[in-house]
Amino acid sequence: MVLICLSASHKNSSFDVLEKLSVGAGASAESMLERHGPLNGAIIVATCNRFEAYLDLDEPFGVSPIPAIHAAIDAVSESTGVLASTLRETLHLVHGNGVAEHLFAVTSGLESVVVGEGEIAGQVRRSLEQARVNGTTSPELERLFQRASQTSRGVKNRTGIGAAGRSLVRLSLELASSRVTDWASARVLLVGTGRYAGASLAALRDRGSENVRVYSPSGRAEKFATSHNIEAVADADFAREAAQADLIVTCTTADHHVVDAALLGTGRHQLGQAAASADDQPLRLCPIAPSPAPANTVFHQLIIDLGLPRNVDPNVTELAGVALLDLETIRIHAPLEELNATSEARALVTQAARTFTAVTSEQSLAPAVVALRSHVFEILETEIERARGRDENSTQTEAALRHLVGVLLHTPMVRSRELAREGEHDAFLDGLDAVFGLKVERTDAAPPGSESAPSVAVNSGFAGDSS
Numbered sequence: 001m002v003l004i005c006l007s008a009s010h011k012n013s014s015f016d017v018l019e020k021l022s023v024g025a026g027a028s029a030e031s032m033l034e035r036h037g038p039l040n041g042a043i044i045v046a047t048c049n050r051f052e053a054y055l056d057l058d059e060p061f062g063v064s065p066i067p068a069i070h071a072a073i074d075a076v077s078e079s080t081g082v083l084a085s086t087l088r089e090t091l092h093l094v095h096g097n098g099v100a101e102h103l104f105a106v107t108s109g110l111e112s113v114v115v116g117e118g119e120i121a122g123q124v125r126r127s128l129e130q131a132r133v134n135g136t137t138s139p140e141l142e143r144l145f146q147r148a149s150q151t152s153r154g155v156k157n158r159t160g161i162g163a164a165g166r167s168l169v170r171l172s173l174e175l176a177s178s179r180v181t182d183w184a185s186a187r188v189l190l191v192g193t194g195r196y197a198g199a200s201l202a203a204l205r206d207r208g209s210e211n212v213r214v215y216s217p218s219g220r221a222e223k224f225a226t227s228h229n230i231e232a233v234a235d236a237d238f239a240r241e242a243a244q245a246d247l248i249v250t251c252t253t254a255d256h257h258v259v260d261a262a263l264l265g266t267g268r269h270q271l272g273q274a275a276a277s278a279d280d281q282p283l284r285l286c287p288i289a290p291s292p293a294p295a296n297t298v299f300h301q302l303i304i305d306l307g308l309p310r311n312v313d314p315n316v317t318e319l320a321g322v323a324l325l326d327l328e329t330i331r332i333h334a335p336l337e338e339l340n341a342t343s344e345a346r347a348l349v350t351q352a353a354r355t356f357t358a359v360t361s362e363q364s365l366a367p368a369v370v371a372l373r374s375h376v377f378e379i380l381e382t383e384i385e386r387a388r389g390r391d392e393n394s395t396q397t398e399a400a401l402r403h404l405v406g407v408l409l410h411t412p413m414v415r416s417r418e419l420a421r422e423g424e425h426d427a428f429l430d431g432l433d434a435v436f437g438l439k440v441e442r443t444d445a446a447p448p449g450s451e452s453a454p455s456v457a458v459n460s461g462f463a464g465d466s467s
Contacts, residue, residue: 001040001056001057001058001059001140002056002057002059002063002065002095002096003054003055003056003057003095003096003099003100003140003141003144004053004054004055004056004057004065004068004069004072004093004094004095004099005052005053005054005055005093005094005095005098005099005102005103006052006053006055006069006072006073006076006091006092006093007050007051007052007091007092007093007094007102008021008050008051008052008087008090008091008092009049009050009051009052009111010049010050010113010331011111012090012092013051013090014090015327015328015331017082017086017090018048018049018050018051018308019308019309019310020080020081020082020309021046021051021076021080021082022046022047022048022051022308022309023080023255023309024079024080024081025044025046025051025053025076025079025080026044026046026130027079028042028044028053028072028075028076028078028079028080029042029043029044029053029075029131029134029136030042030134030135030136031075031078031079032053032055032071032072032075032136033136035071035072035074035075036067036068036071036072038057038058038059038068039055039056039057039058039068039071040056040057040058040138040140040141041055041056041131041136041137041138041140041141042054042055042056042072042131042136042141043127043128043131043136043137043141043145044127044130044131045106045123045124045127046127047119047120047123047308048168048306048307048308048327049112049113049308049327049331050106050111050112050120052103052106053072053076054099054103054141054144054145055068055072056138056140056141065095069093073087073088073091097353097357099144100144100147100148100352100353100356100357101349101350101353103124103144103145103148104147104148104151104152104349104352104353104356105346105349106120106124106148107120107121107124107148107149107151107152108121108151108152108155108156108345108348108349109121109152109155110155110342110345110346110349113168113171113327113330113331114168114170114171115342116342116345117168118156119168119195119196119199121149121152121153121156122195124145124148124149124152125145125149127145128141128142128145128146143356144356147352147356150352151348151349151352154348154352155345155348155349158344158348159344159345159348168306168327168330169196169199169200169203169251169306170203171330171333172249172304172306172325172330173203173204173207173304175325175329175330175333176247176302176304176325177207179302179323180246180247180302183204183207183208183209184208184209184210184211185210185211186209186211186246186247187211187213187244187245187246187247188204188209188211188212188213188245188246188247188248188249189212189213189214189215189233189241189242189245189247189248189249190204190212190213190214190215190230190249190251191214191215191216191217191248191249191250191251191252191258191259191311192214192216192217192250192251192252192253192307192311193214193216193218193220193221193223193224193252194251194252194253196251196306197214197224197251197252198228200249200251200306201214201228201230204249212230212231213225213230213231213232213233213241213245214228214230214231214232214233215232215233215238215241215242216232216252217252217254217258218252218254221233221234238263238267239263239264239266239267239270240267240270240271241267242259242263242264242267243264243266243267243268243270243271244267244271245301246300246301246302247301247302247303247304248301248302248303248304248312249303249304249306250303250304250305250306250307250311250312251306251307251311252307252311253307254307254309254311255309256309257310257311257312257313258307258311258312259303259305259311259312259313259316260312260313260315260316261313261315261316261318261319264301264316264319264322265319268319300321301321301322301323302322302323302324302325303316303322303323303324303325304325304326305324305325305326305327306327308327310326312324312326314326367440368428368429368432368438368440371432371438371440372409372412372432372436372438373409375436375438376405376408376409377405380401380402380405383401384398384401415428
C-alpha cells in the first residue's frame with residue numbers, strides 16, 4: 001500500500017488553473033479508480049486556493065507510482081478541461097510517509113493563504129464525507145483523513161495560530177478597511193447564502209456593519225435573511241441594489257459571473273431614472289474612499305469576490321468608481337506567518353505524522369504476526385489434543401500451556417512493533433522464515449524515513465510524455 005498526493009495550490013499554480021480545477025475536479029475520483037485497477041481509493045480536496053487528490057495505491061513498496069499518477073492526471077484533465085501537460089507541469093507530488101504530514105499541515109491551516117484559517121478543516125472533512133457518498137474512499141484513506149481532523153483540532157487547541165479567527169473573509173475585510181470610511185453606514189450587499197456567506201456576515205457585523213442585504217442566485221435569500229435578521233433582495237431588484245451598494249461581497253458556488261459591468265450599468269441607469277423622477281435629487285455619495293475615477297462620479301464601490309470560480313467579471317473595473325478585490329489580490333496581500341505559533345503548530349503536525357506512520361508500519365507486519373500466532377497456537381492445540389488422547393489432560397495443565405505460549409509470544413510481538421517503527425520489516429520476516437519456516441509476503445508501504453522529503457514536481461521524469 002502506498003499513499004499518493006497530487007497537489008496544486010496558491011503556492012505553485014496560477015489562479016486560472018485553480019479556478020478550472022475547482023469546477024469539475026471533484027467528480028474525477030471515480031474515474032481515477034476506473035482507469036487504474038490497483039487504486040483502492042481516491043479523495044479529492046478542492047477549495048478556492050487548493051486542489052489535491054489523495055490516492056491509496058495497492059502496490060508493494062518499490063513499485064513505480066507513475067502509472068497511477070498518469071491515470072489520475074488524465075481523469076482530472078477529462079473532468080476539468082485542463083490539459084494533461086499543464087497538470088504535469090503544475091501538480092506537485094508527495095508519496096509515502098510524506099503524505100500524512102502534508103495533509104495534517106493543510107488541514108491545520110499551515111498551507112493556507114491566511115496561515116491558521118479555520119475553513120480548510122471543514123472542507124477536508126466534507127471531502128471525506130463526499131468520498132464516502134461516492135464510494136471512492138478506502139480504510140487507509142479513512143484513517144488518514146480522520147487523523148488529519150484530530151490533528152487540526154489539537155493544533156487549534158494547543159497553539160495560538162488561529163486565535164484571531166483568521167480567514168479569507170476577515171482578511172478581505174481588513175484589506176477593505178482602508179477604503180470603507182464608515183462600516184455602520186455603509187450599504188452592504190451579500191451575494192450568496194452558503195457557509196462563506198454566514199462567515200462573511202459575522203465578520204461584517206464584527207466590524208460594525210448594520211445595513212446588510214442578501215441576494216441568492218439560487219433563490220435562497222429569503223430563508224437566509226429570515227434566519228440572520230437581514231433584508232432579502234429579489235431578482236427584479238438585484239441590478240439596482242448592486243449599483244446602490246457601497247460594498248458588495250460575493251461568495252456563491254455559481255459557475256458563472258453573478259456580477260458584471262452590464263448588471264451594474266443597468267442598476268445605475270435605474271437609479272438615474274429614479275433620481276430624475278424625484279425632482280433630480282442627487283444620488284447618495286457612498287462612505288467609501290474613492291478610487292482613481294472622474295471627479296464628478298458619485299459611484300464609489302468596492303466589490304470583494306470570494307468565489308471560485310469567479311463570481312465577478314473583472315470588467316466591472318471598467319466602470320467609473322468601482323474597485324475589485326478578488327482572491328488573487330487577497331493572496332498577494334496575505335500577512336506573513338506568526339513565526340512562534342506556526343513553529344509550534346508544525347512541530348505538532350510533524351509528531352502526529354510520525355505517530356501515524358509508526359502505526360501504519362506496525363500494521364504492515366500484521367499478516368506476519370497473525371501467521372506466527374496461528375502457527376504457534378496450532379502447535380499448542382495439537383499437543384493439547386494429544387494429551388487428551390493419553391488421558392494426561394487437566395484444566396490446570398491446559399491453562400499452564402496456554403500461559404506459556406503467551407509468554408513465549410510476548411517478545412516476538414514487541415520486537416515486531418519495534419522493528420516496524422525502525423523500518424526493519426525484513427528482519428522480522430527473515431526471522432520467521434529462518435526459525436519457523438513461515439514465508440510471509442511483505443505488503444507494507446515505504447519504511448519510516450523514506451519518501452518523506454518535501455514535495456517534488458510531478459513533471460520530474462515526465463519529459464517527452466504526450467498529453
